[in-house]
Amino acid sequence: xxxAIRTEHLSKIYPGSASRTPALADLTLDVPAGRVxxxxxxxxxxxxxxxxxxxxxxxxxxxxxxxxxxxxMTQARDVRVRIACxxxxxxxxxxxxxxxxxYLYLKLRGLDHAEARRRTTEALDELSLTExxxxxxxxxxxxxxxxxxxxxxxxxxxxxxxxxxxxxGLDPIARRQVWDAIRRATKEQRTILLTTHYLDEAEALSxxxxxxxxxxxxxxxxxEDLRARVRYxxxxxxxxxxxxxxxxxxxxxxxxxxxxLVFAREPEARELARRALERGQRVSMGPVxxxxxxLEVVGRAIDxxxxxxxxxx
Amino acid sequence: xxxxxxxxxxxxxxxxNGIVPIxxxxxxxxxxxxxxxxxxxxxxxxxxxxxLAYGLMGGMVLTMLSVGTxxxxxxxxxxxxxKFQDVVIASPVEAPIYIAGMALSExxxxxxxxAVFVALFVYYGYATVxxxxxxxxxxxxxxxxxSAFAFTLSTYFQDIRETxxxxxxxxxxxxxLPPVYYPISYLPAWAQIAARFSPTxxxxxxxxxxxxxxxxxxxxxxxxxxxLVAFAAALFLIAAFKARWRDx
Numbered sequence: 001x002x003x004a005i006r007t008e009h010l011s012k013i014y015p016g017s018a019s020r021t022p023a024l025a026d027l028t029l030d031v032p033a034g035r036v037x038x039x040x041x042x043x044x045x046x047x048x049x050x051x052x053x054x055x056x057x058x059x060x061x062x063x064x065x066x067x068x069x070x071x072x073m074t075q076a077r078d079v080r081v082r083i084a085c086x087x088x089x090x091x092x093x094x095x096x097x098x099x100x101x102x103y104l105y106l107k108l109r110g111l112d113h114a115e116a117r118r119r120t121t122e123a124l125d126e127l128s129l130t131e132x133x134x135x136x137x138x139x140x141x142x143x144x145x146x147x148x149x150x151x152x153x154x155x156x157x158x159x160x161x162x163x164x165x166x167x168x169g170l171d172p173i174a175r176r177q178v179w180d181a182i183r184r185a186t187k188e189q190r191t192i193l194l195t196t197h198y199l200d201e202a203e204a205l206s207x208x209x210x211x212x213x214x215x216x217x218x219x220x221x222x223x224e225d226l227r228a229r230v231r232y233x234x235x236x237x238x239x240x241x242x243x244x245x246x247x248x249x250x251x252x253x254x255x256x257x258x259x260x261l262v263f264a265r266e267p268e269a270r271e272l273a274r275r276a277l278e279r280g281q282r283v284s285m286g287p288v289x290x291x292x293x294x295l296e297v298v299g300r301a302i303d304x305x306x307x308x309x310x311x312x313x
Numbered sequence: 314x315x316x317x318x319x320x321x322x323x324x325x326x327x328x329x330n331g332i333v334p335i336x337x338x339x340x341x342x343x344x345x346x347x348x349x350x351x352x353x354x355x356x357x358x359x360x361x362x363x364x365l366a367y368g369l370m371g372g373m374v375l376t377m378l379s380v381g382t383x384x385x386x387x388x389x390x391x392x393x394x395x396k397f398q399d400v401v402i403a404s405p406v407e408a409p410i411y412i413a414g415m416a417l418s419e420x421x422x423x424x425x426x427x428a429v430f431v432a433l434f435v436y437y438g439y440a441t442v443x444x445x446x447x448x449x450x451x452x453x454x455x456x457x458x459x460s461a462f463a464f465t466l467s468t469y470f471q472d473i474r475e476t477x478x479x480x481x482x483x484x485x486x487x488x489x490l491p492p493v494y495y496p497i498s499y500l501p502a503w504a505q506i507a508a509r510f511s512p513t514x515x516x517x518x519x520x521x522x523x524x525x526x527x528x529x530x531x532x533x534x535x536x537x538x539x540x541l542v543a544f545a546a547a548l549f550l551i552a553a554f555k556a557r558w559r560d561x
Contacts, residue, residue, distance in 0.1 A: 015561050055403040058560045076559070077407070081314065085403035090396035093329065095337040107325040109404050110318030136337070162403065 003066075004160050004191035005031035005054050010063035012049050012215075023049040025215045027063070031208070033159075034189040036182060038206030040199060040294065045212040047195040048088050048164055054193065055085045055162045067160055084109075084158035086149045088165050088195075092137045098148050099124065099133040105152045123155035126181045142169040150178050160191045167201060179205055199290040209290070213298050226293050232263035235292060236272050239282035247272070263288065263296075314405045322406050326414025330387060331421030345383075346426035348484075349375045352494060364495070366437065370520045371494035373430045374513060375484075377452045380423040381459015382483050384416060386476040388467035408558040416460035439524040447523035451516045451541070458512065458545040461552040468557035486511065493517040496527050512544040 010027040013020055024046045031037040039047045052058035053065055056076045064071060070078040092101040102123055106116035124130045127147050137145060150166050163182070167175045175198075182192055182205055196202050202209055203223055210220040219226055227233045232251045239259040247253045250272045251264030259282075262272060269285055276283040288296075314322070335341055349372035356368035391397035401411055434440055434448075470476055487493075491511040492500060497518065500508060508514045515537040522529025529537075 052399070052560070055399075056559060057399045057402045080403060080407075081405040083403050085400060087396040087399040090400060091394070093391075093395060093397060095334045096329070100333065104325055104329050105400070108322050108329070108401070108406055110314055110321055112321075156404075158404075 002033045003030050003069075004033040005029070005037075005065070005067050005193065007050075007054075007065045008063055010050075010053065010065050011061050012046075012053060012058070013061045022061075022215050024053070027215075027217055029210060029217060029220065031191065031193060033068075033191050034186065035207035036186055036192045036194055036205045038202035038209045039193065039195040039212060040197075040202050040209060040290070041195075041212035041218075042298070044214075046215040047212055049215075050212070051085070051162050051164045051193060051195055052087075055083055055087075056080055057085070057087070082159045083162065084153040084156040084160075085162040086153050086164060086166050090149060092145055092148050092152070094138040095136065097134050097136050098129055098140070098144075098151075101137060101148050102152045102155050106155060106157075109156060109158075111157065119155040119157075123151040123181075126154070126184065127151045127177050143171055143174050146170055147174055147178060150181065154181050154185055158190070160193065161185065163192060163194045165195055165197060167196065167198065175201065199294060203290045211294065211297060218297050219293070223290065226290070227287055230288060230293050230296050232265060232296075233288055234264055234266055234269035234285060235288050236262045236264060236269050236276075236283060236285045238262070238272075238276050242281075263292065314407070314410075318405070319407075319410050322410050323414040323417060326411065327418045327421060329418070330415055331418030335421065341422055342425045345376065345379065345422045346429065348379065349373075349426060350429070356494060366439065366524060366526055367494055367496070367521070369430060369433055369437070369439075370524065370526070371488070371517065373427065373434075373448065373452060374455055374493050374516050374520065375488045376423050376426045376430065377456040378459045378487055378513065379484070380419045381416065381456045381461075382463050382480065382487075383422075384419050384460050385463035385467045385470070386473060386480065387419070388415060388464060389470045389476050390473045392467060393470075393472060402558065408556070412460065412464045412552070415464075416456070419460070420456065444523040448520055451519050454541050454545050455513065455516050458548040461545070461548040465548070465552045465556040487513045491517065496521065498527075512541060515540045515544075 007027050007029045010024055010029075011022050012024040013022050027046075027050065039050065041047050049058065053060050054067055054072060056072050056079050060073065064073075066072065067079045068082055072079055096104065099120060103116050103120040106119055107113070111119070124133055127150060129144070129147060129151055132140065132144060137148065140148070146166060146169055150163065153161050153163070167178050170178065179201070182194070185192060194202070194205060206223070208220065208222050209226060211218045211226075219229065221229070236250075237256070237259060238247070242260050244253060244255075244260075247260055247262050250268040251262050254261040254263070262269070264272060273283050273285040352375065353365070353368035353372045357365050388398070398411075466479070467476070491508045491514040493513050493516075497505055497508060497514065518527065518529065519534060519537045519541070521527040522534060
């Protein structure tokens with residue numbers, strides 16, 4: 001499968017950074033074309049820096065980055081005609097209405113009236129924005145504004161879409177609508193680079209994932225690859241009283257309210273589940289979630305704040 | 314991007330930043346005309362009508378300069394608060410197209426102000442073929458170098474509040490202290506030398522000469538044009554090489 005985005009030893013140190021701490025350090029990554037590639041990590045992990053370099057919005061310090069075979073520094077013009085981006089914390093221009101945001105963006109990219117109108121109608125429909133099409137952006141909720149921005153880039157003719165935390169602030173239904181639109185976009189063989197704080201979102205959408213921590217690539221691969229790389233790929237949840245000593249013999253024990261969570265290898269997980277059932281305890285078993293993998297690799301939850309000294313990047 | 318698409322992009326930016334906001338909030342038009350008309354009114358009252366022509370010429374130069382430099386606030390706002398510039402960067406729209414479209418969109422705001430000034434210009438009998446040609450050339454140059462300057466600055470500002478600090482300074486240095494609203498001869502000798510560092514001095518000298526307010530020899534006019542064009546070229550070069558389209 002060909003690469004949509006490729007980086008080699010990519011590093012970024014922001015000018016004026018007192019500690020010279022790299023926001024990205026020695027990042028070598030391959031994003032395959034035609035799929036959703038999820039980038040996860042805590043605040044300050046380097047996700048947005050990576051997106052901004054690849055989307056030609058930010059200069060790199062060393063190494064190289066290519067989009068669809070074009071160097072982001074020396075062939076930026078070739079890159080730009082093939083990409084579209086929803087930046088982190090971006091807002092649609094408040095005096096436009098929803099339809100104008102999408103339509104005028106497409107016109108700005110050079111599409112003719114008929115094509116821009118057709119794509120606008122489709123995108124608004126896909127993201128259930130048709131009923132709001134005449135509503136000024138300033139009268140929309142935060143979630144509808146993010147959805148409008150998603151409609152804008154999904155309606156574009158770009159081959160590679162950068163979505164930097166596109167569903168932040170959306171309610172669960174709206175998130176699902178964006179997910180559906182993203183899935184449809186990949187059916188058109190477009191590549192989507194998605195950064196997100198929502199691990200369920202990354203898992204639901206991404207064919208491949210990269211986990212960033214402190215500017216470095218901690219892990220990358222398909223969700224199955226990631227599971228295979230952790231020590232305990234299965235999780236068993238037991239409700240009720242238990243012997244900690246016994247459960248520890250199966251794997252890693254994490255006490256939870258009203259029971260225990262045990263991370264184990266498959267044979268031990270099956271054995272533990274069987275025993276718990278025999279004792280009449282409520283038990284559930286399944287592969288580890290992305291959140292479990294994140295905790296094991298990073299040692300902290302994704303929503304745990306980075307200490308100030310580390311967050312400079 | 315083809316030439317046709319570039320024009321389409323420019324037209325779209327004019328619509329985005331010029332036509333739609335005016336439709337939403339027509340008072341933008343009033344705010345642009347307020348300052349130059351205030352000066353004109355003040356000069357008319359104080360001089361009992363005698364220096365009205367200076368107010369008229371100065372008002373047109375100030376309007377075009379305000380339109381140009383006023384771009385810095387919009388661009389800074391769009392860049393930092395809306396991330397619109399990042400959206401544009403990651404698209405086929407090149408930096409010169411963005412500047413051209415945004416600068417033209419600002420021009421839309423100035424049209425009513427210019428219409429008032431042009432009406433007065435014609436009414437008071439200053440409109441001749443040569444004066445209109447000179448005025449048009451000068452005003453276009455003032456607008457274009459003001460826009461290039463504004464774009465460059467906007468890429469360095471980190472917050473729109475910084476533009477609020479700079480705007481009155483630009484207004485003072487470029488339109489109040491230089492002899493835009495009065496003849497340069499009113500200034501003391503040292504101030505006349507200082508005024509020569511402002512491009513608007515040359516612009517004012519040309520428009521004041523074009524309507525016969527000040528005697529202007531062909532040599533002086535030639536020098537004024539050269540300086541004005543050189544200023545514009547220098548500011549365009551600075552914009553091309555020093556403006557930060559992509560963040561460092």
